[in-house]
Amino acid sequence: MKTYTFTIEGKKYEVEIASVEGKSAKVSVNGKEYDVTLGEEAPAQEISAPVVVEAAPAPAASAPAGKESPVPSPMQGTVVEVKVSEGQAVRSGDTVIVIESMKMEVEISATADGVVKSILVQKGDQLEEGQNVVIIA
């Protein structure tokens, strides 16, 4: 059994890999067990992403400390424009992402006042309904 400790966005994760058989593995994260199927090795860039997020200083300004507001996409579509950058202050109702859906441009608005903590999509990405596009903290 292998044990790892990760810290992602300030939260600690204890990960135990109980067994690996071919491409499937039994893993527990913070005591909760998952059956996972291993895919292709993730590109280095994706692994480093949480580190970048971690490095960004948590803005103490408007949002209450530790409270995160994810902004979900209201519908399926394709990202055509990212209107904000990480660290940028936004107000509830500001457009953060523009997607194209039903041959129309659909603006996705911030759900809270705060600072853009992370941007989870980029131009050209296909979105599912309910998929988070931006985290505001």
Added chain:
Amino acid sequence: MSIQQENIAKLVARREKACEGGGEKRIEAQHAKGKLTARERIALLLDEGSFEEYDMFVQHRCVDFDMDRQHFDGDGVVTGCGTIAGRLVYVFAQDFTVSGGSLSKTMSDKICKIMDMAARAGAPVIGLNDSGGARIQEGIDALAGYGEIFERNILYSGVIPQISGIFGPCAGGAVYSPALTDFTLMVKGTSYMFLTGPGVVKSVIGEDVTSEELGGASVHSTKSGVAHFAAADEKEGIATIKELLSYLPQNNAEEAPLVECTDPVSRVDDSLNSIIPDNPNKAYDMYKVIGSIADGGRFLEVHKDFAKNIIVGFARIGGRSVGVVANQPSVLAGALDINASRKASRFVRFCDAFNIPLVTLVDVPGFLCGTRQEYGAIITNGAKLLYAYGEATVPKVTVTLRKSYGGAHIVMSCKQLRGDVNYAWPSSEIAVMGADGAVGVLYSKEIKAAEDPAEKARITAEKKAEYEDLFSNPYRAAERGYIDDVIEPRNTRFRIARALAQLSSKRQDLPAKKHDNLPL
């Protein structure tokens, strides 16, 4: 004191006692929760001094569980009639201070009595709900009581307007009376509606959820659509009910009251000539158009926070009540989905039942596509709106502002659904599908055959331009008479008003039938 005077004094004393409901302590507890009592609510709702109470002395007849020793005059509900802005209404208000407002057979008898009176008089019924549920001591009698109320909700549906205010708990079977009525209003923070409460939910399926998360106003006015209105407090809630009634007729044989109109119907609004963005994929705010055409810009929106991709509500044009249905391009691209179809179809059917003309503002790219919609039966749900428009015999005036494509074009009160007057703005695109899609289908062979990508792009662009030129406008439809006239946007208010005036004496029938079979 003479015997007669004594008799009168007894009456006065008994009335006073009845008006105390469950007593001072329980009234204080009710106030501490930020809630008014049943009588305070009725006082706010009705014109001063207009309330005539019935059945004040009714008592329950239950003898089990020591109930024969607990009696309150009125038995937990205040019923009667009165006026709102001088117009007759019937009302019942459950009194939470008496046995938690729990429903007994006699309580239901009282409610049914005023419902029957309202139907005979042809006046609206307003129910103010604040009840812990069935009075368990009465067992099956309480259930029979609910059943009798529901049956009347059904029989009088479409005969007199029925409005439910949820001013406290409303759980279990009790939720079905509001669900059967025309409009449900909830008060934020103090009211909730669910079939099964958090306790049972936890023990049966293990889900941890609060009353508010399960069935508060915030849930039912945004996610489920069970509530048509959510009010910040009881006073606002009662004010909303009164405003709503001002747009409605007393019953299905009357017209809504004509209100004096100080806003000239010939008012021209130049800003509408530039409201449509040049880029056809850009959204704009449909509320501006509604505000421009309505008398004084006033609009009572129904389901404000539910399925916001379609807007429905009441306005007046030239002093006459109209039901407005409008696609909202700035939410979900204005596409029709399951919830938008459910919301609008119920509204259209209400207006049709109560002789309120329909004004439809169209800018719809189509039905929302994808597995979620198809698995959720967008076919059946979309058909509801189609059905509602096709069946409606009230005056129907439709203005196409921009997109009107495919099935959604037909659904949104097109000419063939017996639309009376159908206008279009010059920005309209009325076609079977958008240029991209159409070119992809019509010229797929030619595009495939072209080997050079530049050539492919050239053919696509050329055919797209050709298609747009031919179909992305209102004139194909106007040439066939499917659009009665192409109008300048700034004249929209005037044109709608004139069409409605022409249609004020419209009569149209449906073939004789027992009842229809709306796709539910």
